[in-house]
Amino acid sequence: MSQAEAVRRVNPLWTLGLFRSELLTTFRRWRTLALLGVLAAVPVLVGIAVRIETGNGSSAGGGGGGGGPAFISQITNNGLFLVFTALAATLPFFLPMAIGVVAGDAVAGEANAGTLRYLLVAPAGRSRLLLTKYATVMTFCLVATLVVAVSALVTGALLFPLGDLTTISGTRISFSEGLARALLIALVVAVSLIGVAALGLFVSTLTNSGIAAMATTVGLLITVQIVDQIPQLHALHPYLFSHYWLSFADLMREPVYWDDLTKNLGLQALYAAVFGSAAWARFTAKDITA
Amino acid sequence: MAPYESDDMTTAREADEPRARRRRAARYVVPVTVMGVAAATIGLVPAIADSGDPDLPEITAAQLIEKIAKSDVERLSGTVKITTDLGLPDLGGLENSLASGAMGQGEDGGSSADPSAKLTELASGTHTLRVAADGPDRQKVSLLENAAEYSLIHNGKDVWGYDSGSNEVYHGTVDASGEDREQQPPATPKDFAEEALKSVDDTTSVTVDGTAQVAGRDAYKLVVKPRQSGSTVGAISIAVDHKTGMPLKFTLTPSSGGAAVVDVGFTKVSFDRPAASTFDFTPPKGAEVTEDGELDHGREHSGKPENAPKSEEDLAKGLDGLKMLGEGWNTVATFDTGTEGGLPTDLPTGGAGGDLDGFLGSLGDQVEGEFGTGTVFSTRLVNALITEDGKVYVGTVTKDALVKAADAGK
Numbered sequence: 100m101s102q103a104e105a106v107r108r109v110n111p112l113w114t115l116g117l118f119r120s121e122l123l124t125t126f127r128r129w130r131t132l133a134l135l136g137v138l139a140a141v142p143v144l145v146g147i148a149v150r151i152e153t154g155n156g157s158s159a160g161g162g163g164g165g166g167g168p169a170f171i172s173q174i175t176n177n178g179l180f181l182v183f184t185a186l187a188a189t190l191p192f193f194l195p196m197a198i199g200v201v202a203g204d205a206v207a208g209e210a211n212a213g214t215l216r217y218l219l220v221a222p223a224g225r226s227r228l229l230l231t232k233y234a235t236v237m238t239f240c241l242v243a244t245l246v247v248a249v250s251a252l253v254t255g256a257l258l259f260p261l262g263d264l265t266t267i268s269g270t271r272i273s274f275s276e277g278l279a280r281a282l283l284i285a286l287v288v289a290v291s292l293i294g295v296a297a298l299g300l301f302v303s304t305l306t307n308s309g310i311a312a313m314a315t316t317v318g319l320l321i322t323v324q325i326v327d328q329i330p331q332l333h334a335l336h337p338y339l340f341s342h343y344w345l346s347f348a349d350l351m352r353e354p355v356y357w358d359d360l361t362k363n364l365g366l367q368a369l370y371a372a373v374f375g376s377a378a379w380a381r382f383t384a385k386d387i388t389a
Numbered sequence: 390m391a392p393y394e395s396d397d398m399t400t401a402r403e404a405d406e407p408r409a410r411r412r413r414a415a416r417y418v419v420p421v422t423v424m425g426v427a428a429a430t431i432g433l434v435p436a437i438a439d440s441g442d443p444d445l446p447e448i449t450a451a452q453l454i455e456k457i458a459k460s461d462v463e464r465l466s467g468t469v470k471i472t473t474d475l476g477l478p479d480l481g482g483l484e485n486s487l488a489s490g491a492m493g494q495g496e497d498g499g500s501s502a503d504p505s506a507k508l509t510e511l512a513s514g515t516h517t518l519r520v521a522a523d524g525p526d527r528q529k530v531s532l533l534e535n536a537a538e539y540s541l542i543h544n545g546k547d548v549w550g551y552d553s554g555s556n557e558v559y560h561g562t563v564d565a566s567g568e569d570r571e572q573q574p575p576a577t578p579k580d581f582a583e584e585a586l587k588s589v590d591d592t593t594s595v596t597v598d599g600t601a602q603v604a605g606r607d608a609y610k611l612v613v614k615p616r617q618s619g620s621t622v623g624a625i626s627i628a629v630d631h632k633t634g635m636p637l638k639f640t641l642t643p644s645s646g647g648a649a650v651v652d653v654g655f656t657k658v659s660f661d662r663p664a665a666s667t668f669d670f671t672p673p674k675g676a677e678v679t680e681d682g683e684l685d686h687g688r689e690h691s692g693k694p695e696n697a698p699k700s701e702e703d704l705a706k707g708l709d710g711l712k713m714l715g716e717g718w719n720t721v722a723t724f725d726t727g728t729e730g731g732l733p734t735d736l737p738t739g740g741a742g743g744d745l746d747g748f749l750g751s752l753g754d755q756v757e758g759e760f761g762t763g764t765v766f767s768t769r770l771v772n773a774l775i776t777e778d779g780k781v782y783v784g785t786v787t788k789d790a791l792v793k794a795a796d797a798g799k
Contacts, residue, residue, distance in 0.1 A: 169536030172556040176675040187536060265673035267553035268519075268531055269540040270666055348536035353667070356468075356519075356533065372423045380416035 117223055121235045125201065131239070134197040135246050141193060142185035142251030149174050149181075150258045169348055170267075177264045178255025179274070182281045183351065185251035186244070186288050190344050191324065194243055194288070195295045199316035201239045202299025205232040206382065208309035216387050225383045229300075233375065236296045244289040248281065270353040280350055287347045291363060294340035294370030295320060301378040304385065337362070340370050442600045443607035445631050450595040453611050453629055454586060460579075460634035466521040466667075467604065467658035469577055473513055473651050475768045503559050503679070504541050504550050517656075520577055521663040529668055544668040551670065558672040561681045578653045582627045582636035585613055592616050592717025603628045603637040604655040615718035619790035620644060621770050622718060633660060643769045644787075650770045714782075714794050721784035721794040756788070760795040 125131055145168075153175045168188040173180040206229070209215040218228060255261070264277045272280070299316040306312050323339050326332055336342050343363035349356040448456075510516065510532070519531040531540040537554035543563070550559035589595060598612045608628040615622055621643055628638035638654030672678050714721045753764035756774065763776035765788050774782040774791045782795050 172554070173673065176556075176673050260674075265553075265671075267536075267538040269538075269542060269549070269551040269553070269670050271669070271671065345536055352519075352531075352533070352538060358468075369423075369427050373420050373427070376423055377417070377420035380413075380419055384413035384416050 117221075117227070117231045118234055121231050122238060125235050125239060126242075131201065134200060135243060138189060138193055138197060138243055138247050139250040141189050142181055142247060143254050145171075145185055145188060146174070146181050146251070146254035146258050169345065170351075173265070174255070175259060177277075178257075178259035178261050179252070179264055179277050179281060181255035181259065182248050182251040183284060183348070185247050186284060186347065187345060189247050190288055190291065190347075191341070192320075194240075194247070195292060195320050195341075196317055197243050198236065198240055198292050198295050199299050199320055200313050202236045202296045203303050203312035203314075203316040204309045205236055205300055206303040207306050207312035208303075210307040210387070211309040219387060226379060229304075229379055229382050233296070233300055233378075236300060237293060240292040240296055241286075241289040244285050244292070248285040252281070266353040267348070267351050268353040272353070284347050284350050287350065287360065287363075288344075290367055291344050291347065293367040294374075297371040297374035297378070298340070301374040301381065304378045304381040307388070338366070340366060342366070443602060443631075445600045445607055445609060448597055448609060450597050450611065453597055453609055454589070454595065456634035457582065457586065457611075457627075457629055457636060462522075462579075462633050462635045462660060463524050464522060464662045465635075465658060465660050466663040467519070467655045469518040469520055469653060470515065470656050471511055471518060471651075471653045472515040472649070473511065474648050475513065475650060475770055503681075504548075521667050523663055523665075523668065527668040529663075540670075542668055542670045544670065547670075549670045549672075551672075551676075556673065556676045558676045558678040559681060560672075560678055578627070578636045578639040578655065581639040581641075581651065581653050582629075585625050585627065585639070585641075589613065590717060592719075598626070600631075601628050601638075603630075604658045606637060606658065607631050608637050617717060617719050619786050619793075620718040621772065621785050621787055628654070641770070645769065647769070714797065715784075715786075719784070719786050719790055719794075721782050721786060721791060723780060723782045723794075725780050754788070756792055758792045758796050760792075763795070765791065 149171065168184050170180045170183040170187065174184055206215070209218060219225065223231075261274060263271055263273055265271055295316070298319060299312070302315045302319070303309075303312040306315075320341075323341050327336055327339050327342055343359050343366060346359035346363045349358075349360055511518075517533040519533065520529070522528045526543075526545050528543045529540060531538050534554060537552070539553070540549075540551045542549045542551070546562050548561045548563055550561075551557075552559075592615060594614045594616050596612050596614075598610045601608050601610050608630050611627045611629055613625040613627070623642040623644035623646070626638075626640045626642070627636050629635070630637050637658065639651065640649045640654075641651040642649050711722055711724045714723055753766045753775075756763055756765050760780075761777050763774050763780075766773045766775070767788060770785055771783065772786060772788055772791050774788075774795055776782075776795065780795075782791055784791060784794070786794070
């Protein structure tokens, strides 16, 4: 024990090294790259679809206003809105599914491949390894969101005009402020995924099968989304991690409506704390057999 | 010796294993504690925040009403939460017509960005509104929706309605010299309070019932109650800001008990001047703009039934013969639809009266009295009686009182 502590004190940068190698392993996987590719394709598809539909001058999603993801009717006026539409379209399913795959794989995948015990042979300690895994998954959340946002911005700039934009409250903001808000929205979306990431990591510590962990996480995600749609269960809704996801749209109000945004951030922090510590409790006490 | 040895080993392991298991279990204390702390925080923080009504100097009901009347708040911005529960299934048009008829919220009908189409949505469910005002010439009301917003902006001569969900714009103009007070849609607690205080007479008891905190401000609570029995209105509670005299919260509870029928209150309020850009509006590129010249005179008489939507012209015709029976809270409005034989097909259901005919019949209760027979449609606040000979009695009174009024009116 004292020896391990000594090693830890000697190598404060060890965690960073571990983190770097974890990041490299994660982002070099074909499966990760494929997920990011799919995410990047969504805004391109949406952009092209809107472009084709409005080619004859009609406005997309007009009239009823109920159909399609949020902001879709404004894309033709300003390409920047494609960023918001793309995030609104991917946040309910594509993004969390990608996070579920990466998070579910984090520990269970190593155990499945038989590499977990080698990782633990290194004097890093289980808590530190778990923290590193969680940091990697959160980095993936951010990267995945930014991939969607950047792909949407590029597609929007190529297909539609850019310029000053009208907030959903009807006021005007400059293009640079719009860009700043788009970045802020991307960050909020990334943070919205922290809850799923923690849940996926916890599930990942429960099993030695990477596939089982991914399937469970994605299954839980779908279940939670369904429960969130059932009006009779409204008492539960404020505690579901996906309930306030679309509140990022409140950043496009003028002035910004913070109520739901802060609730969302608080809820994600709560999920991270509960499932993060549960994952820690499980992982540090677990028999590693593979 | 061997058996003894193995025995020792098993006992040692048995002693060791529960300890190890206990140590493992102890780790789960952390997530459980986190959850407990979170639950306690969620449960306790509102309780702590709510504790203690503010200490304010005593005031009489008359002084408080005067304070409301004198209140001249011209600049404010805030968030209003409005909950209405009329006790009807979500019937869209029917509910809207009942509500607009009863509360004097007459609006004009039209396109998706049209003010009335959106603001009548307030007649059911819970909605969040943002209001801002700067003097009589500039007001803005926004209805917050999922990832969209409907804004009604009045700036000088222009009235803009903007529906960001469908990117549609509605534009109208008002006479700048006109009575601008009327321009503000009945969305704030103040509008409701003024409506309620209009009906204060000797049939009403008005008391000051302590103090309360509303939107972080100290407020007096004014309670208005009907003295007569037979009204469906149980009590109206109005929270009045002690500094500005501005009503901050309006709650109408029915005499039958249960949740409030109408609950309108500020959750945030500021009396600073809102940013000028709040009221600036230029239609976004590509937005569909609907011009409407009728808006101005529609607005001038806002609240009068003659301005019922075009689709409800028949109702308006019927309302020409509007008579009031009874007094105070038990006033019953009656008019003759001129349609013999029960339910008129031109009932105010937003044009779809014929189709809804049978459906409506199944919703009502058959009643009999000296007036003959008829059907009573009940909500938690407004009851309506439609007789066989085509007469309609509407009021915020109980079913029995309605039948009595019909008998008396015969």
